[in-house]
Amino acid sequence: MKRNPTAFLREEYEKLVEEGLDWRLKVLQSASQPWCIVDGKKVLMLCSNNYLGLCNHPEVKRAAMEAIEKYGVGAGSDRSIAGNLDLHHELERKLAEFKRAPASLVYQTGFMANEGLIPQLVGRGDLIVSDELNHGSIIDGVRLSRADRAIYKHCDLEDLERILNEAEKHDPPYRRILIVTDGVFSMDGDIAPLDKIAELGAEHGAMVYVDDAHGEGVLGEGGRGIVSHFNLSRDEVHVEMGTFSKAYGVIGGHITGSEDLYRFAYNRSRTWLLSASNSPADTAACIAAIEVMEREPQRVQKLWDNTKYFKKAVEELGFNTGKTQTPIIPIIVGENLLAKRFSDELFKRGVFVFPITYPMVPRGTARVRVQMNAEMSREDLDFAIENLEAVGKELGII
Ligand SMILES: Cc1ncc(COP(=O)(O)O)c(C=O)c1O
Structure with missing residues (x-):
């Protein structure tokens, strides 16, 4: 039988979909800043690397x-x-x-x-x-x-x-x-x-x-x-x-x-x-x-102020933030599907935070990874914290 040299492309992709490991990307339709348009929706961006807000300076x-x-x-x-x-x-x-x-x-x-x-x-x-x-x-x-x-x-x-x-x-x-x-x-x-x-x-x-x-x-x-x-x-x-x-x-x-x-x-x-x-x-x-x-070194100071405020609040709510010492704040929930659900529910409420799952992290340590931003206000952080609390309780994470 003649071999199909590219059959593996679809087979491998379908395997990824079956395991829930395919990338389903959201589309950013504005500048990357605290409030963005993603997939047509205004959301608070909690997962960009734009720590100091310089993307759009x-x-x-x-x-x-x-x-x-x-x-x-x-x-x-x-x-x-x-x-x-x-x-x-x-x-x-x-x-x-x-x-x-x-x-x-x-x-x-x-x-x-x-x-x-x-x-x-x-x-x-x-x-x-x-x-x-x-x-x-x-x-x-x-x-x-x-x-x-x-x-x-x-x-x-x-x-x-x-x-x-x-x-x-x-x-x-x-x-x-x-x-x-x-x-x-x-x-x-x-x-x-x-x-x-x-x-x-x-x-x-x-x-x-x-x-x-x-x-x-x-x-x-x-x-x-x-x-x-x-x-x-x-x-x-x-x-x-x-x-x-x-x-x-x-x-x-x-x-x-x-x-x-x-x-x-x-x-x-x-x-x-x-x-x-x-x-x-x-x-x-x-x-x-x-x-x-x-x-403007004060941007770095503001990033740390936001980090400390946010980390303390989510830890007091009972979330597991692992061993973070920086503005990368993982919220570890365990299973891949739970991390994805956590992220989806947060998005519905206007908070964009990306799920990180096995094999990017060891099995059983799936998480959403929050990254702080110097341009976020206290109100922005409180909005994120309130919604994390609501969804965390809904899904039995806390
Ligand atoms: C630790 C580390 N090294 C290197 C890179 C790659 O950097 P760049 O985006 O400039 O290719 C990244 C980006 O994700 C990273 O997190």
Whole structure:
């Protein structure tokens, strides 16, 4: 019988639907801000990464529009060929200054930074040591590398030390060791013990790489991120990776560290070298977003005020928020279907919060993941809390 080479496409999709694991996306029809239009309905947005409200900031938008006027909509090429704009260099200077570091390199996305750089830092004869809950882009970067891999239990320093001690006995000795961790874990909102990780790294001569996608704009002085939060130097944390797609409100990835790191990454990251450069509008918007963060550190304070108020209220109602320490506040309900129902019922009441289910989180820990926003008012938070309480009681969650 002749084989149908694409039959698996439908079969696999149908299997996903059967298991309730297919993505059913809602459609955003306005700017991402506290009150949005989603699927034609006005709702309070509780699940965007726009922590500081910069997505729709007038100065950030103006910078993007002016860049389009001057440069057009695309840079016309990869940076490595003919698309290397003065704006890209300005953004890199600005970011390095903001991070108080020697150098930053801008990538097209955070995913591309991890995927493009990790496999160049380590290869055959090396070891990568990675937290078990690291983001998928780190996992893919690790998979692309030919280095040996060891996964340590989530934020477990003893387990990390055990692996590093064993690595010392490896014969032949490892050429390089890279420890890689998320800064703030995206599903739970807990913070990696980066100071202790850096200590272990120094003891064992390992490089330390942190993905601070959810720590930027949130942790550290004026939202400078996790390296600032722990007051660490660039000799202790060698790669601070981040993204412009969350607190900065735009899109784009980046790494920050030494001049050596900058030159190495610039010449070796395949995603950077072989893909078109960030658009003029996005790049100018990122510059403006950093300027707003520098000028308005009170946004970070407001984000934390909102976080503390909301977290306390939902915990007092009896919700399980796990081990969050940041504006990512999971409300853990257990089963996949219950998390979906919780999210659906909240949406009917005008609260948009996304369900996170197995396999994104371990079985039995499905949740809705709330992300706080600096632009939410007390009334907005109370509206969210009242509705969480009502639906939580209706569904027997609290
Ligand atoms: C921890 C972490 N790293 C990397 C990324 C990827 O960033 P970007 O959206 O810029 O590709 C994300 C985004 O979801 C993330 O949460």
